Structures are given as C-alpha cells and as structure tokens.
Amino acid sequence: MQRTEDLTREELTAALEWYAKMVLSRRFEDAAERAFRHGKIGGYLHVYSGQEAVAAGLLSAIRKDDIFFTAYRDHAHALYSGSPPGAVMAELYGKATGLAKGKGGSMHLFDASRGFYGGYGIVGGHIPLATGAAYTLRYLDTDRLCLCFLGDGAMNSGSFHEPANMAGLWGRDGLCPIVYIVENNQYAMGTSVSRSSAVANLASRFLAYEIENERADGMDYFTVRRVASRVINQVRETGRPYAVEMLTYRFAGHGAADLFQPYRNRGEVTDARTRDPITLLEDRLRAAELLTDADVERIRREAEHAVEQAVKFADESPEPAADELFKDVYGS
Template sequence: MAEKKASDQNGATGSVETAARGDAALRRDLLRQMLLIRRFEERCAEAYAIGKIGGFCHLYIGQEGVGVGAISTLRDDDYVITSYREHGQAIARGMAPRAVMAELFGRVDGCSKGKGGSMHLFDRNLNFLGGHGIVGAHLPIATGVGFAIKYRGGDQVCVCFFGEAAVNNGAFHEALNMAALWKLPVIYLIENNRYGMGTALERASAINDIAERACSYDMPNEVVDGQDVLAVRAATMRALQRARSDSIPTLLEVRTYRFMGHSMSDAVSGTYRTKEELEEHMKRDPIVVLRLMMEQGDGWTEADTSKLDDEVKAVVQDAWDFADASPEPPIEALYEDLLVDTTS
C-alpha cells in the first residue's frame, strides 16, 4: 500500500513510517508495555495453576506486538473492543495491572468488580468496551460504535480486535458489509495467530490470505507483520487516517503467533501443531524483535533490558499482591448491576 502523509501523535508531520518508528523514548515505552504484558501473563499462568484464577483463561504471550502497537496509536477518546484474549490489550490501553489481576482473581477491586473475569474486562473511563466471549459477536458491536461516532459527527475511531477464526463467522460478514456500506470509522483488526483453538486456518477458511475477504466489501486492507510492533503501528496509523478523515473502515490482517495453548487447559504444542513449528515461530518473539532493533539503533543495552524487566516484574508482583489482598465481592453484589433503576 502506498505510503501516505500522516500526523503522528505528537502533532509533528512526517511519513507514517517515521511517525510509527517514533523516537527512542517511544520505543522504550513500547518495549516496556510488551514486557509488562509478557510478565503479567506468565504470572497469570502461575496463578491459574494454583487456583487463584478460575474458568477460562486465554494468554496473550507471543501476540504482544499487536495490541501494544495498534493501541499505542490511538487517542484517549477512541474506542477499543476485543475478544476474550484481552488481558494484554486492556493493559496496553492503560488499565492498571492491579485492576486486571483483581478481576482475574474474582475480587471486588477488579475492573468489572469481579463479575466479568478473564473474558470480560471493561473500563468505561478508557473507552475499553470489553472483552467478549462469543467468537465474532463483538464485530457488529464495533460497527455500532462506528455508527454512533458518525451519528454524532465525531472523528473518533473504533478498533476491533479478533482472531482469524472469526472471519468464517456470519457476524464478520454482516459487520464488515454494513461498515463499508455506511462508511463507518472502524478498524477491524484480525490477530491471525493461525489457529482457532486447535483448528489451523487452512483447515477452516477457503482462502488463506484472509485480508482478501475485505474485497467482498470494497474495503481497504493490509497484511501486517504482527511480530514487528512498529509495523503494526504504521499500518494502524494508515487505517486511522482513512477512518478519521474520510470515515473509511479498514481490515487489517496482522500475522502473529500464539506461544501458549488456546487456553490454560490446552497444551502449548500438542495434537494440532508440532513443537518444531512452535519453536520456529518463537524465534520471532515481538519483544526480541524490538529489543534487537533498539540495541542496533538506540544504544540500548542488555543491562537496560534487565533493569526494565526488574521494573515490570515489580509492577506485576504489586498487581498480584493487590489482587490477593482484595476482598471477594460482597454477597449483596449478586443482584447488583442487573438493571439500571433510572429512566431518561
């Protein structure tokens, strides 16, 4: 896709690529966010194993570059909506690791007061419209957010994350068709981690280059390397520009890989993918890709990484301690927030 001029988040003009690359401080922040999510998710696995987290728990390890890259380009008044593999996106959007961990522990200080759990993280103050648990269901919801933006004449954008398996679902078709038909400012961002649970993309989709699905809706689309956080930023910025200035939706196919099982009950490798395949993909760890770039260009050192790692580990430990100390919801909460008792 042709490079277009765009304003970066600091207001300076330059090529999208230049803005996406940012400066050393921005790259350090991206590395920090990805590392924080990585360490957070590792502790989630540990907490799950000892029963502090229950239910379904889907980890983001390996995919950090996607959420961090895309969300880092957004304004505070933009919207993010996503699926059930959303701990990383919530943190990237600015949700406190304490509030996320407390939610996973089912405690009252969780972002959804312990009512939602791993799959239903919400934060109204951050325009984080939730983790949604039914594959594909939040795609039409994102279309509706885009409709509301247009209805009000705003210039916000809604970014909708979902796995590649959702493209085979009717909701995907219905949502994208209406967004393109009505020209709504929505970025549909496929996190193509190659497996819908245990079913490989090529065993589920009649076409393997799923960005091409956008052609059915005459919608701009792009294939992006999801292990390169800066590439994700650049592609998202191009899509944002189309959405903000011309209210045109985009389908981004961001190619990534899940380093863990589908959920905590699924082996890391297993019946549906080989250890060799996993190891091959793990060579392109998004954290390592950025770190190497920084070591080459920013004078970043091993000692810097080590220091940053210690810092984020402390943040995660603090989140764990906070969640552990937070009380369970009071039993009266059972019937709270079922209905609003006002009318407008």
C-alpha cells in the same frame, strides 16, 4: 519488516515506552498462568504471549478519546491502554477490586474510562457491537474512531459477515470509522486457518464488502505501528472502514486448559519463537543505541515488581459482596 534505518529518532524513542509495556504484559501472562494452575483463577484464561506487537502497535497509534473492542484474549489490551495491573489481575481472580468488579473474569475486562469497551467471550459477538459503536461516533458528529480486534476464527462466524456488510454500506457515506484488526495467530482453538478458511488471505475476504484491506507482519512492532498510523489517519479522515490482517502467532496453548496441543508440533512453536516480538523490538532498540543491558535489566525488574504487586493486590482483595450479585447485571 520495517527497516530500522528508515525509522525516525522520534519513532524509535517513542517505542521505548511500548517495549516496557510489552515486557510487562508478558510477565503478567506468565503470572496469570501460574495463578490459574494454583487454583486462584477460575473459569477460562487465554494469554496473549506472542501477539504483543499487534495490540501495542495499534493502541500506540490511537487518540485518548478513541475506543476499542476485542475478544477474550484481552489482558494486554487493558494493560496497554493504562488499566492498573492490580485491577486487571483482581478481575482474573474474581475479586471486588477487579476492573469489572470481579463479575467478568479474564474474558470480560472492561474500562470505558480508557476507551476499552471489552473483552467478549462469544466468538465474533463483539463485531456487531464495535461496528455499531463506530457508526455512533460519526452519527454524533465526532472524529473519534473505533478499533475492533478479532481472531482468524471469528471471521468464520455469521456475526462477522453481517456487520462487515453494514460497515461497507455505511462507509460509502463516511459513517463507519472502524479499523478491523484480524489477529491471524494461525489457529482457532485446535483448528488451523488452512482447515477453516476457504481462502488463505484473510484480508482479501473484506473485499466482498468493499472494505479496503491489507496484511502485515504482526510480529514486528514498527511494521504494525507504521501501518496503524497510516490507516488510522485515513479512517479518521474518510469515515470509511479499513481492515488489516496481522500475521502473528500464539506461543501458549489456546487457553490454560490446552495442555497437550495435539494440533501443532513443537518445532513450529520453537520456530515462531525465533521471531518473538519483544526480542525483535529489543534488538532494534539496542541497535539504535537506545537500550543497554542495564536498561533491559531494569525494565524486567520493574515489570516483575509491578506484576508481583498486582498478584498481591488480587490475593488480598475481598470477594464481591453477596448483595452485589444483581447489581450492574441489567440496565434499568
């Protein structure tokens, strides 16, 4: 864990905004789960609670013109990059005002205007897309880069290995500015990493493709942020891929339908919650005297208000019109 005394005042102060964003996304996830139980949200719903420091640390370190891809646990990624909470919630509700016009739902958020290229429900399906996008950024002679968040489970799919090999090859010529971020939350649905990966150290699997890699504590915002800044600078400079395995934990079930979680015991979740990324960050900001009880209270109230407004907006928004059905489905 990054030592508080080694952090600069600037890093600590900049983290305040990200603390507020993490509080917002946690409240947003709680509200989304409630809405799912009330039948307001159809299809799938996978929440990000417990993993906030990973996306926050990485997305706080990129430039506005950089791009990123992730899988279906994507609400926080959208909120952190600035998509309006109302439009994100409306997408979960399948409403016309949603981020993807109500046609994608929870797993397919998309906001290219903020560099967010989705939100994908097919496990591993976005890794080839992100890798090709990174190549394109260099091919077009820019110094922009691409982040590709993926799950521990996604690493066991063929669609991980093929682009990883190409990234290794393209990287030799400085043509693949991508950071792969493995969000190792210990499980792929009900299957633990130890039951699905031949090696425990997932970062080391990138060595097969000559991709530099490391693992880090994904519960500590400052650790993630420090690693992210260093790695992002390097990738931008060299055009070579890099992989980071972030050790994290999902507090909720895999999806809203995973009620009983027979694959893990309650004690394991309770233990993980003692390192809640939001509490860890809050404690450090309090220790640095940047956050008081009153600030914490205000930030919580503001988050609650923003989420209430988002739910109201989603509730009151119209369903997509019938003549929208075939629009934006295929390019022409």
